[in-house]
Amino acid sequence: MGRKDKRWILQRKKDFYYNLAKKQKYRSRATFKLFQLNEKFRFMKEGDIVVDLGCAPGGWLQAAREIVGDRGFVVGVDLQSVKPLPYDNVKTIKGDMTKEETIQKIREILYPAKPTVVISDASPNISGVWDVDHARSIELTTIALKIATQLLKERGNFVVKVFQGDMFMDYVSLVEKYFEKVYPTKPRASRKESSEVYVVAKRYTGKPWEEEEPIKKEEKIEEQIGTEELLAKKIKEMRKLKANK
């Protein structure tokens, strides 16, 4: 075992929420982030129908099930398979949230009901290059927002994890186009040194998704450029263009 690996294990041992999750049989330390967010913003309650995007290993599924109780329903989606939870009202789909067929499966499971809450803790593959990870996160969170507008009941709520960077405020403005109240926030259980923040959006207005949103720009970038260095370069160019406008 290398020195770096040892340091990582030691760090984890010291991690309060990691230990608490283990003790309380939650599948991830992220469980506490959802509890803390909901304590503060009250976007999820007993009886709600919840869609959890990027749900593996299932910590948010456990928290959501605890909040919605027997009368609610929770559907999770992830690229990875999720070990089943011992509840009839929690279902998971192995699939890619960026694919229409996955969204269709969610609709089929819930039919004829619609979700009252969409939550997303989905993370893109981390490259370690801040700009690249931010751009990928904005791409994924824009897709999560699109899904929320396509699935949610009017006045439903949306919560999403975003990696910070200079497109963050543009993303918040985009969410504000569809929800009455939007709050960027960082729960206590989120590590200070992590670039993640959460956006809590309350009361979907019912406005349909508009396809000219930044999601298209991001798709073009990924199509044209293969490597991460080139992607970072392209983002710098875009920023220069924006600054010169």
Ligand SMILES: C[S@@+](CC[C@H](N)C(=O)[O-])C[C@H]1O[C@@H](n2cnc3c(N)ncnc32)[C@H](O)[C@@H]1O
């Ligand atoms: C930080 S983990 C989620 C942790 C979860 N909230 C919990 O408490 O257990 C992020 C997840 O997003 C998933 N993910 C990333 N891109 C995805 C995609 N396109 N479709 C579905 N899941 C995706 C990853 O597979 C990963 O399991």
